[in-house]
Amino acid sequence: MFQKSALFRLHLIVFLWGFTAILGKLIQSSAQVLVFYRMFFAALFLFIFIRFFQRQSLRISKKLFVQLSVIGGFMAFHWLCFFHSIKVSNVSIALSCLSLSTLFAAILEPIIFKRKIDVSEVIMGIVIVVCMALIFKTEFHYKEGIFYGILTAVFGTIFSVFNGKIFGKTSSGNIIFYEIFSGVLLLTVFFLFTGQIFELHEISYRDLALILILASVFTAFPMLESVQLMKYISPFTLILTVNLEPVYGIILAFFIFGQSEEMSPVFYIASLVMILAIVVNGIIKQKRNAAIKKGITE
Secondary structure, three states, X not given: OHHHHHHHHHHXXXXXXXXXXXXXXXXXXXXXXXXXXXXXXHHHHHHHHHHHXXXXXXXXXXXXXXXXXXXXXXXXXXXXXXXXXXXXOOHHHHHHHOOHHHHHHHHHHHHHOOOOOOHXXXXXXHHHHHHHHHHHHHOHHHHHHHHHHHHHHHHHHHHHHHHHHHOOOOOHHHHHHHHHHHHHHHHXXXXXXXXXXXXXXXXXXXXXXXXXXXXXXXXHHHHHHHHHHOOOOOHHHHHHHHOOHHHHHHXXXXXXXXXXXXXXXXXXXXXXXXXXXXXXXXXXHHHHHHHHHHHHHO
């Protein structure tokens, strides 16, 4: 019963994550404005929930705050590149580039966690590179969107890998809150330094409403929910299901935006092959780990 409920909730939050790209296209404000206020309101919602509903302490050490601030910076630039990619191309391009995160993780994780390079990850990486090369060749007019999409995958991978290193040093809610909160602080400093600071009146009421929905329903809620779900599902199931985010997003974008999201047949074939490669690699890893555990117990 709990397992079925958890799987439903998992697919719900992955669907919500896939819909963030749709909101990114619907919101007319620039990527900088969108990300700044998304993080600002998400941090506010998280603070209220953790402090007044969960009644948990937000106290952490200065060292941990610095570490979370660095990770929060990568999160902020990951979102900036993601939404800018959507603005200069479309939802399908931005989401398809997310598949490169698996390739970058295959390179970065062995370095950070000091483990051997996995041959299956190398093969999967080659498949993803070939598929992205085909997409770039057939959709060259979206080259700027692809460039920022690749940066999205790079920053997202760095954020995820270092997040794994920090896990367990404080509550998951605190980790999420301080990463987003520090992202707001770093963006404020960055915008002040570059002269890009803006005011609230620059956002239309329509965009403000959409950003509030994005920050609450599509950011704070799924992040907290994903943490809660770890009690009932395995990390493998979570990672495998999250790979469906581009699928949900691309399908939704096609039905919502129509012609502007229509891509060449090569794009859809290459995207499908990339997603299948990631899923198959995940299944192979799971079976291998299960076999190793079985061998140890025996």
